[in-house]
Amino acid sequence: MNTTTDAGHAVDAGRISSRGAVAAAVIGNWLEFFDFTVYGFFAVIIGRLFFPSADPTTSLLLSVATFAAGFITRPLGSVLLGVYADRKGRKAALSVTIMLMAVSTGLIAVTPTYAQIGLAAPLLIVFARLVQGFSQGGEFGAATSALLEQGGGSRRGFRASWQLATQGGAALMGAGVAAALSAALSKEALESWGWRVPFLIGVLIAPVGIFLRRRLADDALSAYAHGIERGVLHELFTGHLRTLVLITLAVMGGTVSTYILTFYMPTYAIHTLGMPMSLSMLVGVASGLVVLIMCPVFGALSDRIGSRKLPMLFGRGVLVLLLFPAFMLMARFPRISVIMPLTSLMLVFYSMGSASEFALMCESFPRRVRATGISIAYALSVCVFGGTAQLVATWLVRQTGSKLAPAGYVAACVVVSMIAVSLLRETANKPLD
Template sequence: MPTTNNTDAAATVTVRSGSRKMMIAGTVIGNCLEFYDFTVYTYFAVIIGKLYFPSQDPTVSLMSSVATFAAGFITRPLGSLLLGLYADRRGRKAALSLTILLMAFGTGLIAITPTYDQIGVAAPILIVLARLLQGFSQGGEFGTATSTLLEAGDQKARGLRVSWQLATQGTGTILGAGLAALLSATLSREALDAWGWRLPFIFGVLIAPVGIYLRRNLHEDWVASATEGSATGILRELFTTHLRTQILITLTGMGGTVTVYLLNFMPIYAIKTFGLPMATSMLVGVSTGMVTMFAGPLAGATSDRLRSRKTLIFIGRGALLVGLLPAFLFINRTPSVSVILPITACLTFFYAFGSATSFTLMCESLPRAVRATGISIAYAVSVCVFGGTAQFVSVWLVRISGDPVAPAWYATACVAVSLLAVSLLKETGNKSLR
């Protein structure tokens, strides 16, 4: 093993071209499965609310269900801390294999848990536990996967490689929403409520071994000193030397995570507020996933050519800042799929355009020795505090204010704060990794 140091060369994964491609493939495929498993819950929140959180008030039942969705974010900070440290000390491969295994267990538990009518209060407890396990896994997934993509190659294509983190999130969304739409269109409502809703979760468990196999067969040859460092040393450096950066990248993620979970909430919003058919409204999720899958790499590659991350973040987030409120106003005045579909697709494009490059900026702002830990914690805190509660806050704001566009005001404020944080970070697109 070469002598360790903190230079860019020593912080890079030494792999052959073919092995590098396999590393990227294993990372993004596993990441797709992780986000599919975690987000598919959203598309069945209405049914899960009725089966596991029964109430005479349908809104209360729905709020309980989305609150359980938010519960999946409570354990994210803990997962980000423990799994991020594991990745920085023991290598990316070990951490990536563990995260997908934990996610599979959580998804499987949701798939087999009996309903409230069958086992009483134990049912919602098991669902909450499953979401907590999924959240713990997801807490370590983002930082480890994104750091792996950043480091698995040369400087010229860093933005493009990291953008696959976002693109595979879109792919996972397409799988989840597409399967939900298919089931809603082909099964009766009685069959969907009785057993059909479980099929997407079973599917997630069945395909998980593919991601586990790929990740366990990744090649890596870490030569960074962090693999031999202590957890205490990593945390000390992160929260002393890099504290300001850590705070800024946490706030940078705020606008994006609130926006994406608000857009993911649109199928529920459409069913509840406009009375649209469940199968039709799921097409919103498919369209946003497709836009994310293609817009992410486009933005990443563009940022590489410009050698600037912040420029594209300002474009993407700026468009959201001025477009969210008018979009929600128009949707509420003309509630139809033909209106919701293009508007959410447009908003998703600007979200993806800013987020793909913000992920790269966040990673490049921290050195290799603390990167996976720092990014995992920053992203998990941002998603936990703001993204994980976005759907619950949206339902609550509409309920107490009577204003159906209240969620747009909330999202706009979060985007504004994230833009301020980006402006305070240093440009990294033209710099070598530390």
């Protein structure tokens, strides 16, 4: 009896530890995308306060360019913090990254405006975004590898999908907070101090992440780092270069889609379609909810049908077909009753096309180079394509005069990513080494 009882307690303890490990792995991703979401919602205000110009579009371009600046340092962070993770362990590295995120988010929250301190104001905002990008570049590989590898060979697609689902949860939280502030505060109060509140909330998330990560056993996230040999970069670039390039291109379609459909859409609705800020933020709430719910569903589907590639190709193919009709309808009928369901529909198929992507990434590399390989591929793709997505979309609208320009850009990137996915090997039933 006692043996049975002890065994039952051991199983329960293991389940609690597993859930805690998942929460610890994804909370940094949650904090990052919460910050990205509120920055996107308040890009117009931030542009006016920190990048003043006689031309409102110029202010907005400078604001979204600052958003993009945070992606420049991702590749650097993936290398330097990867080395730190190799020497000190995943747990130590992930604790550092979340502290860096907290500091940079807090800096955005408290930096005085251009009118108060002049050129130092935009420089501090740019610096904060650079630190954020650096920290995220070092976090992704360890966190995503941990999600895949802890828990055995089954349900890998479901577990890895939570890394993407948390982006939806963070967008939902960010959009909800922004919408509540817009509804509760006057325009003057919102532009004076209200826009800073979500960034302060983001700072409060960080201690929770630090607490969770400190409770992890040292081998919970760092065991994978110890398997990385001194010549990991040499092996990666000589033995897995084709896979690295294809994964980078595969990620491109997903990252451009998410930054346009989730984070850029409120700015697009306000600046291009002329919708009120409070209504445009409801689009962000719906978008985050769809991604949060649907990604685990489609991640589990990839486990059940034994294919990562099939849901990705089908979901992205349907998304390409939906983009132009959806943007045409939104441009012609710029109402919340039109924009919200169309954006939600596109994000259902985006979720199908991207939920199993993170599992495919990890399963495509052997364990000894897995964290480094997916870190570099993800950092490069997000740096080159994701971080510039809002800037490119805003620039294309201005240059072409067409409200459909963002749809064309997303469609082109998704098509390239589908070609890359088709060239990768199927990995769903491949045992991990």
